[in-house]
Structures are given as structure tokens and as C-alpha cells.
Amino acid sequence: MTPTAIEASGSSTQDGDAGGASYKRRRLSPPHQKQKEDDIYAMFDEDEEDFEAKRYVPLKQRKLQELQRISGKSALPISKSVALSSVSQQLNKSSSASRVPGSKGYGNGGDEEEEEEEEDNGPKRSTRALMDEARELREKEKYEDKTEAEKLAEEERKILEAHAAKKKLASASELAKGIQYTEPIKTSWRAPRFIRERSDEENGRLREQNHILIDGEDIPPIITNFRDMKIPSCVVSYLGSKNIKKPTPIQMQGLPTAFAGRDMIGIAFTGSGKTLAFSLPIIMFAAEEQKRLEYTRGEGPTGMIICPSRELARQTYESIKAICEAMERDGYPQIGVLLCIGGISMADQQHTMSKGFHIVVATPGRLQDMLEKKRFTLDWCKYLCMDEADRMIDMGFEEDVRNIMGFFKKQRQTLLFSATMPKKIQDFAEQSLIKPIVVNVGRAGAASLDIIQEVEYVKQEAKMVYLLECLQKTAPPVIIFSDNKNEVDDIQEYLLLKGVEAVAIHGSKTQEEREYAIKSFKSGQKDVMVASGVASKGLDFNEIQHVINYTMPKEIEDYVHQIGRTGRSGKTGIATTFVNMNTAEQTLLDLKYLLMEAKQRIPPFLAAIEDPRAAGAGGLTGCPICGGLGHGIKDCPKLEENQRRQTAGFSRGDGDGGGY
Template sequence: MSTESAPKRRRVTRSPSPEKYYNLDESYEPYVPIAQRRQAKLAKLSSLGAASDKEKAKRAQEEADERADEEREEELRKEKARRERTLLMEAQEVHNRKAAEDAQKTEVEKAEEKDAEILAAIAARRKLASDLELAKGIQYTEPLKTSWRPPKYIRERPDEENRRLREKYHIVVEGEDVPPPIEHFQDMKIPDALLKFLKSKRISMPTPIQLQGIPVAFSGRDMIGIAFTGSGKTLAFCLPLIMFACEEEAKLPLVKGEGPVGVILCPSRELASQTYENILQWTDALSREGKYPRLNTLLCIGGISMSEQSHVLNNGLHIVVATPGRLIDMLEKKRFTFNNCKYLCMDEADRMIDLGFEDDVRNIMSFFKRQRQTLLFSATMPRKIQDFAQQSLIKPVLVNVGRAGAANLDVLQVVEYVKQEAKMVYLLECLQKTAPPVIVFSDNKNEVDDIQEYLLLKGVEAVAIHGSKSQEERQYAIKAFKSGAKDVMVASGVASKGLDFNDIQHVIIFSMPKEIEDYVHQIGRTGRSGKTGIATTFVNMNTPEQTLLDLKYLLMEAGQKVPPFLLTIDDPRAVQGGSLKGCPVCGGLGHSISNCPKLEDTQRRQMASHRSNVDTGGY
């Protein structure tokens, strides 16, 4: 073995690997393809957007929560304030707010708003109908059919000719399919016996209200007839009823317990008695020749014994003339029924359906069991009453001769200023103006008696009539005055509605009534049937200024002389720049509805009635 040692191997140092070499450069970024880099960028952006949306949603929720908390706190605060608030404070705020609004309005606007409220209250009244019709919602849409037809030449007359005739007689009509006017009674197909009787009473030609009103009534149409006092309205509504009753009797005679065919309502006993007497004359003249049946007519008013007319009730009943109170009493006692009644007429209808009489009329309506023809007649029917009446009628025809509430142009109106203490003495002077008979009107019952006593002491033959006198006294006074046994009749308003006295040349109004309607009716006792007359009216400081203003406008409308002291009265509405339309409730031209004395009187009566019912427990 060799002793020589082997040579030593030398360690070789290698150079660093490339990988280690590259890691030494910390700024180096490995290569990433473009497509990968783009996807990575998009993913990053998406994650940032989602985070932003979540942040916004979170922020919006927080804001909504804050608002909800604030609203809850506000509601709690208001609720607390409402609990602490008193009704007095609320009323005071409403009052202050209304006062601020009113301060910005003119006086005219305030007056118009007040009038509109009153009119709306009146218009809200339910229509006149029977309880059965109102309860079952029964509504009639077509008028009653009748057998009457005008002559052929009148039916074929052109509308232009009908219009010319109406203009000739100053007739204004409203309604659908208005029957044509007829100028002669013969063409109305009135029986000869009745024509002869009318001629004997110097009635040969129909008046304007008859010329148009009778054909309308004969046709079965509901009607509102308006014409000045003394224009023949009574014949216009009585004649159709007489002919209808004759037709019913001819078809099948009525026996005991049947009837009436029709009823005429009047506001006063005197007017009902006068209408009853007229019907008796016309029916007697009709049956005298034997061609037409005798009709039974019943007078149904307070103050007389109904047993005296038992002979009428024991037979078939054709016509009833009545005042509301006694008629309701007879119907409730079932002395007769309205089961077959198909004709209802209200004379002085504005009084009958006025606020104070509406309940009585509704009560009477409740006894009707079938459709009826309804006619309303008056000399004074304000527009508001017309509108209310038309709601209760079926396709009504309005026949108007002149303005509703206008004075009769055949009456010379003289207004004189007479001190209260000088009235009695001056009354004697006025009685010398014309020959008797003369009517003196006063609204005060005690004053009526005082005037009669004074005239009797002065040797004047005078009678008196007012509501507090017995029926026998009232009938005696009217009979004595009509017969000429007495020269002067002193009367309250009870004698002013519709009563017809022969040859009255002079009416003296000792105390001016508050309602201008009453004045129109009172002066209408003269100047009737085409004749002329004089009306002398006493006024003084006791007469309300509003009444004097109504009187002033009425005189101006009629073309009468207006005394200087009336000319000096100014209309406050004219000063305010308002329109002078007149009152729709009473027709007065000198005031608005808010100052209407008729409305005030009606409200006073209603309050008195209510207090009476409360005091008596409603009985």
C-alpha cells in the first residue's frame, strides 16, 4: 500500500440560481396576461360598488328612522296640545278666522251670503206629497188624462198665433206643451145653461186668467195661476171641477159614502163661504134644465154645525169647499174620504203652502190615495213659493197675468201722512170721497172695534169683522154689508183675502200692514172685474220704514203718484250698490229676504207653537 496520500478535491462554488437572483429585486412583478388583469380590475370595481350601495341603503334607512321618530314626537306633541285645548279656544279661533274673512267682504256680499243661506234652508224643505207617496217613493211622471179637447181649429192653430194672443192679454206661461188660449167660453165647450147664467151676471168674455187657465185645467194639467185681485180666478178653478164632477156622476152616480171628486182649500172661513155660494149658483144653473145631474157640495169650515149639512153627507159627495182645520177633523173622523178624490185646488195658495201652514197641507195630502190634479191660485205668489210648489206638481203650467204681488192697476192708490191722534177725525173726511159701501182695514182687533164704535157714535151705519168674533157675528156682518143694510165695514186682515163685494168704490187702510202682500190684497177689494176704485192709506211715524220702502216701490211700479215724504226714504241696498231684486218670500220690492217681515212673523209663530208644545208635553 502506498504511503503517498491521495490529492484533496477542491470545492467548487457554483453561481446563484436564476430564481434566487431574480428574488433579490423586490420591485419585480410577475407578468400577468392582459385578459386576467382586466377581469381582476372588473371584479375589484364590482366589489367596491356593492359596498357603496350597502352604505347608501344603510344611510337612507337611518334617515327614514330619524324622520319617523320626529313624526311620532310631533304627533305626540299635537295630541298633548289637543288634550289641553278647550272648546272655548276652538270656538274663539273659528270666530277670529271668520271675522278676518268677513272683514275682507263688502256689506253687499255679506247680505247676499245671508240671503243665500236663508233661501237654501227654504229650498231644503221636502216637497208637498202624501205620506204614502213619500214612504214608498211613489212619483207620478204624467198628468191626469181627461176627455176634454179644444175645437179642431184651435188645436191646429200655429204656435205663433197662440203667442200673439198671450202677448195681447199680457199672459206669461211656463211649462211643457201648454194648452192653447181660448178667447170665447163657447169654444171651451161650456154648457149653454151655464153660459146663459154667466151672461145674466154680465160675464160674457173670459178674463186673461180664465182665457188661459180654464183650458189648462180642463186638460188635466197641474197649474200655478197668478193674477191680480178681482180678475176672476174663482171661476177659473171652480168651473173645471164642476164639469169633472158632472162627468163622474154621469158615468156612475155616487151613493152615500162615496166622494168627493174634488176639494177646494181656502185660508179663511169667509173666503170658503163665498166660494161655496158661487159653486151653488153655478151648479144650480147647470142642473136647472135637466140635462146635467145635480151636484152635492159641502161647506166644511169651523164655527158651523156640520149636522145642518147631513143631507149632503147622506148622499154621494161631489165637491168640498173647506178650511184646513175643519177638513182635517172631518177626514180623521172618516165622515168622508179622499180615496177617489182627484182634484185639489188651493185658493190664496201662497198662504196655504207658506211656512206657517205647511204642516196642515201635508196632513191633508196624506189622505189622498191616488194621483190628483193640483191647482194653486193667488194674486201674490213670490218666486220662491212658485219654485217650491213646482217641485210638488207634475209637469206644471205656470199662468201669470202681470207680476206676482203687483197691485191692481184699476185702483187709484192715495197715500197720506196722518198723525196717530188725528186718524179718527180724518177718517170721517175720507168717507166723504165716495158713496158707500166703504171698507176700512186695520190689523189690530181692538182698533177695529174702536173704529166701529166711533163711527156708530157719529151716525155711520158700520159693522165690524175680525178673527175674535163668533162665526154668526162674522156672517151677519158680511151679509148686512153685502145687502146694503150697512154702509161701512171695519175689518181686520181676515176680510182681505179673496172676498168679493159688489160695487166697492173706496177702501181705507187705517193702519198700514207690515207685509206688503196684505196691502195688495186689501186694496184689491175695490177695482174688481174691470171697474175702478180708490184706496186711501194712512201712514205716520209708527209705520216701519221698511214697509214704507215697499210701498214706495209698489206705487212706482203701478205708475201711481208717490208723495214727497216717501220719495225722501232711501234704500240702503242702493247705497251699497246692491241689486234691487225684491224679496223672494213675500214679493216686496223694498227689502231682501233677511229683512222679510213675513219670514220673521212665521218664525215667531213657529217658536210660539214650539213653546206651547213644550209646556203641554206635546199635546
């Protein structure tokens, strides 16, 4: 507005009690707008009483005034005022209920104006019932009365429930139809009479002597030698030639349980003989089926073993094949074994499939592909074992396994084995199996006591040079682990330049390169094998003297599996681990508690790390997600990794699973 457009009026008006002159400012307007502006200014020139009479009064206030007028009193006692206010609220509710839906205007003002007026007059009343508020207050007081430990346990329980499996391990048709099996599979095997008549106290004493923890209903008795398990003498002789004279603790309880047809969760430290505990039953069942009625073209399999990696599947296949050949030489029927893994041509296996086969050893990806292409069916399969079951689920194969379950047409016996079986996986397995028996040798996730664990602080730039010094600790063979594939290749190249016979294996290698590395290392042609996590899952190498963790794994489970390549079958071994400032403090705390549990020497820099939870090792039960003792479920690295994979849309780990 320009100064020339304003003029001051010299007229004065008397405005109520406020005497004195008041000046009006008026825009100079064209003649055709003059009448309109005069009407606007006339509104402000009206008396205050007239303006007040025309002022908008909210509906609620008008109703209250009307009630006060009817009662004939301008001021009411508090009790009556509250009562009238309640009546006005009821009237307001009834009027709003009779309002036409979608109409914006009502009375002298719209709904939006009423809401604005209510906001101006003060905060809105809570629409929640008093009973709900009271219940929340009681829960809050109850929560505040809990100790910090109880609050932490409650929080961890909620997190575990949120990440628990949403559905059990069963086929889609079984879940859709609501099919539930209540009784385990019946088999023809029975323990000898003198063992069946053994008292529960004596069985308990034998389990205690062998450090076996067991849980379940109608538990089969423990048997401490192979002959009493009714295993053929030719198999016992073959095992003797491999220096396996007596069963290990996991075999003492695991074999009778599997022979009896019971679902089972087997947990034992690395190198304890888990492979034999689930391989012998499937071989015996297959021999029994073949003897009863020979398999012909297109029939089979009787049982199936699923492994997370190609190398582990091939190792299991070769072990089963050797036992079957020993039985065949002794006059038992021929048992067909099919290896179904990625990286090999299935044309090589066509001969086995052409005449019927009894056992399949497979990785999830290739097995699912073969079933979808109907190369064979699971119509008569009644034995399923998952080796390293928790690792398989961690690597993203859970959906593949569920899809595979959909090809079963009848009830099956299910066995899950691993060295590390966290509570989350155990709970998931127990709801999926039928009256399962849990056989536990030692704490799940604990390191073998036959391994001497050494942890050394080595700067990142000094690792490669110090590696040569560590190789002097023992004679070959030695395995070196790193979680970085490029670092694996760099270490191998450095060792070759220094004259060390070394091979490398990781998920990005071709199948031929991986098989060559395994064979040359097992045969003794190569002294050192540099590997990623692909070689840590169940592989059994002869006489490994030393394991070096060039990089400390983020998850303590991976550490347990990696050092478990030595100290197997009762022999001792050494595990050296490099750590430095790049290693997470939480991982170091997990490692510290693991060393304390195994009664190993704890270096000063590890001993100086304090647990923020302020709890002693004896009072810790471990993270239910990964089993680590140095952290709770909130700080679990596996939980964080799983969330990262789900966000990124990954379904596999690092390519080491070998689906194709």
C-alpha cells in the same frame, strides 16, 4: 302668619356665584313636624347641579336630546334639526298610539303635563290638511273678488235655501214609498180642432196681447171665449146674467189648462176672476162623473177646494152652488156640494153627505177633523185646488195640508192660485206638482192698475177724526182695514156714535156675527165694514168704491190684498192709506216702489226715503220670500214673523183661518 311666629336666622350660605348672605325664614313648628320641615328645606339647600339633574324634562325634549347625543353633536344645522324634530314627532305619535287607554300617567309626567308644556312652548300646530287650507284661501280670494251685488246675491241665495221647504207637498205614504207620478192626469176634454191647429206664434201673440206670461211643457192653447172652451150654454147664459161676457186673461189660459188635467200655478191680481178659473173645471168633472155613474150614499168627493178663511170658503161654496143649480135647471144631473168649515154644525150638511156628494169646499182645520173621524174619504178624489195658497202656508196651515194629502189614495190634479205668489212658494209648488204650468198675469204681488192709491201722513191721535173726512170721498160701500182687533171694535163704535151704519168683523167674532156682518154689508143694509185681515183674502164685494187702510200692514202682501177689495172686474176704485212715524221705514220703502210700479202719485215724504241698497226700482226683482221691492231677503218682515211664530210654537196666524 303672626310676627311672633317668624325668626331671622343669622347663618349665611354661599349660593353659587352669588356671594353674600341670604336669610331663611322658618315657621316655628311643633316637634313632631320638625323632621318633615327639615327634609323640605334640605331640598332647597342642595347644589344647583343636583337639582337640575332631578328637574323634570318633557318627553319630547328628552327624545330630542337623546337623538342629539347619539349623533354626537350638540348643535345641528337647521335642515338636520328640522329632520330630527320630524323624527321626534313621529316617535311621539307612535308612543301615544301604544299608550294604554284611560291611563293618566306616562314616563316621568302625565298627559296633562305634556299638553301644558306644549302650550307654554307656543301655539299648537294646525291639524288641518294643507289642501283644505289652500282650498279655503282660494274660496276666500274668489269671494273677495266679487262685487257687492254678487256678494249680496250669494248671501240671499243661502238664506233662501235655508228657509226653503224641506220636503215636497205629498202624502206621507207617497214620500215613504218613494211614489212619484211622472205624467199628468188624462181627461176627456180637448180643444176644438181649429184651436189645436193654431201655430205657437199665434198663441204667443194672443198671450202677449192679454199680458199673459206662461211657463211649462206642452202648454194648452189660449182660448178667448167661453163657447170654444166647450162650456155648456146654460153656464154661459148664467155668466152673462152676472155681466161676465168674456173670460179674463187668467181664465183664457187657466181654464183650458185645468180642463186638460194639467197641474197649474195661477197668479193674477185681485179681482181678476181666479175663482171661476178653478171652479168651472171641478163642476164639469163632477157632472161628467155623475152622468157616467151616479154617486150613492158614502161616495165622493170627486174634487176639493181648500181656502184659508171661513168667509172665502163660504163665498166659493155659494158661487159653485149657483152654477150647479143653473145646470140642474137645464137638465144636467144634480151635483152635491159640501161646505166644511169651522163654526157651523155639520149636522146641517148631513143631508148632502147622506146621498153622495161631488165637491168639498173647506178650511184646513175642519177638513182634517172630518177626515180623521172618517165622515168621508178621499179614495176617489182626483182634483185639489188651494185658493190663496201662499197665504194658507203663511198662516201656518202647511202641516195641516200635508196631513190632508195623506188621505189621498190615487194621483190627483193640483192647482194653486193666489194674487201674491213669492218665489219661495213657487219653487215649493213646482217641486210638488207634476209638470206644472205657471200662468202669470202681471207681476206676482203687484197691485191692480184699476185702483187709485192715495197715501196720506196722519198722526196717530188724529186718525179717528180724519177718518170721517175720508169717508166723504166716495159713496158707500166702504171697507176700513186695521190689523188690531181692538182697534176694529173701537172704529166701529166711533162710527156708530157718529151715525154711520157700520159692522165689524175679525177672528175673535163668533161665526154668527161674522156671517151677519158679511150678509148685511153685501146686501147694502150697512154702508161701512171695519175688518181685520180676515176680510182681505179673496172676498168679493159688489161695487166697493173705497178701501181705507187705517193702519198700514207690516207686510206689503197684506196691503195688496186689502186694497184689492176695490177696483175689481174692470171697475175702478180708490184706496187711501194712513201712515205716520209708527210705520216702519222699510214698509214705507216697499210702498214707495209699489206706487212707482203702478205709476201712482208719490207723496213727498215717501219720495224722500232713500233705498239703502242704492238700486233703482227698475233693477229690483223683489224679495223672494214676500215679493216686496223695497228690501232684500235679510230684512224680510215675513221671515222675522215666521221665526217668531216657530219660536212661540204657534201654528196659526191670528185665529182668522177658521179651522174650528
